[in-house]
Amino acid sequence: MAALSAWFWNERFWLPHNVTWADLADPAPGVEYPKAGHLLSALPLALGIFAVRIFFERYIAGPCASILQIQVELSRRAQPNAVLEKVFTSITKSPDSRHLEGLSKQLDWDVRKVQRWFRHRRNQDKPSTRTKFCESMWRFTFYLCIFIYGIRFLWQSLWMWDTRQCWYNYPYQVLTSGLYYYYITELAFYWSLMFSQFTDIKRKDFLIMFVHHLATVSLISFSYVNNMLRVGSLVMCIHDSSDFLLEVAKLANYAKYQRSCDFLFVVFSMIFFGTRLIIFPFWILNTTLFESWEIIGPYPSWWLFNSLLLVLQVLHMLWSYFIARIAFKAIMRGKVSKDDRSDIESSSEEETETTPKERLKTASSRGENGSNGHFGSKTWSQNHNNW
DSSP, X not given: XXXXXXXXXXXXXXXXXXXXXXXXXXXXXXXXXXXXXXGGGHHHHHHHHHHHHHHHIIIIIHHHHHHTTOOOOOOOOOOOOHHHHHHHHHOSSOOOHHHHHHHHHXXXXXXXXXXXXXXXXXXXXXXXXXXXXXXXXXXXXXXXXXXXXXXXXXXXXXXXXXXXXXXXXXXXXXOOHHHHXXXXXXXXXXXXHHHHHTTSOOOTTHHHXXXXXXXXXXXXXXXXXXXXXXXXXXXXXXXXXXXXXXXXXXXXXXXXXXXXXXXXXXXXXXXXXXXXXXXXXXXXXXXXXXXXXXXXXXXXXXXXXXXXXXXXXXHHHHHHHHHXXXXXXXXXXXXXOOOOSSOOOOOHHHHHTSOHHHHHHHHHHHOTTOOTTOOSSSOHHHHHTTO
């Protein structure tokens, strides 16, 4: 373990040339530098945030959903069947026609009845609109609060107005209480999201979101240990600036305020494009790649840090493409799609079981194009959950 620890905390990887851990271990009286042990305080705080979330969703978001008349949908539950349940838990997609015919013969059921069972089984695991509303309201509240805190803190910081301040006297930069609270709270929040994934209803993007949260926790921890807190705080604030707008747009969508949803989505898109495609590359990457090279020079963890930021920029471009495509389709169809990540499924089999008069009535309630707001296999809210 000692050899492994010495290898992991190799000074030549983590620190600039001619700097050692001993240089940072004994600062002047009243001066504090970031230490890896500080990150442990995020774990109990994450449990506290998780408890606050449960209280918030039950006693604040829940009553708000009731006021907006967002109720829990009652979906038909699939009748218990050991054979079909075993198949359901072993596959990731709906069974194909040959598989359905085999199950039909094995159970002596009609093929349509087998299809209907799988449809009901999938639907009973999906969160209701009320559940999604409460989750989004919690995330909106947190993102808005942490963004306001970040802006107030950074507004008084020299490095927000002159990014070269991120590198002067690095790594001997004092850890202030405001910067510590900002970092540890963000880290604790993403830890709490990892905890909550195992208690929430599992969704089809469970693994993707788990990897996303793990990567975020790793990046925040890495920049903290490496004392890149100044530029790291700028990165966090840039990302928080659009997250709360997306969540409030989803709230409007769940509450069926379509015009508000469309407007908020447009505002979110503009902020997202501005921060991720303009501010991030020309402000953040400029200072991490060029200004830092000029002031402190490159070293191994510097290369890793900038590589991760460049990968993040590639993702920004990819997500911007998806958002632009969704926005274009929304303009063509007249409204932004609802969150279909967990919508109740429908099928042609159910439609054939209704009368022509009932089908006409259903189509009329959905609008002239009968699209019910859908315009693709992914929606803006589903894409956000992959960020």
